[in-house]
Amino acid sequence: MAIQKKKHSTAPARRSAGKKRTGTAGAVRGIALSFLCGAGCCLLLLCAAALAFAHTALPLALARPVACAAAAGGAFVSGLVLARSWGCRKLLAGLGCGGFYCACLLLSSLAAGGAPQPGAGELSLLAAVLLGGTAGGAAAALRDPAGPRKVP
Secondary structure, three states, X not given: OOOOOOOOOOXXXXXOOOOOOOOHHHHXXXXXXXXXXXXXXXXXXXXXXXXXXXXXXXXXXXXXXXXXXXXXXXXXXXXXXXXXXXOOOHHHHHHHHHHHHHHHHHHHHHHHOXXXXXXXOHHXXXXXXXXHHHHHHHHHHHHOOOOOOOOO
């Protein structure tokens, strides 16, 4: 009796459902989710601040710093979500997220009537948004650091 060897199939291996998506579709999904989460968090913080100003005797001079903090919180959440959707370079993802929001603020202020003035408080908003996004990327990197790199 002859022993027959099993033939191995050349079918492609199946992907596991737990792996992160890569490619253009995964990147677009991560960017869209990041924007939605950041904008939602900023809106919630602004609504909470509006309720606090309406029902307490807080001075209205605090409205601008509170709005700046709400924007920084939204940028933090956006940078965190974007960095967690990327496999590596999490800090760079957070910095890119903060830079994107800074560019949006600069373009909107230019469209509204000119460059931001240093004494008017717009530069603090730009700095808060940039640092908020970067801090979100740093928080994602600290929570889930990249593994050691393999040297060939």
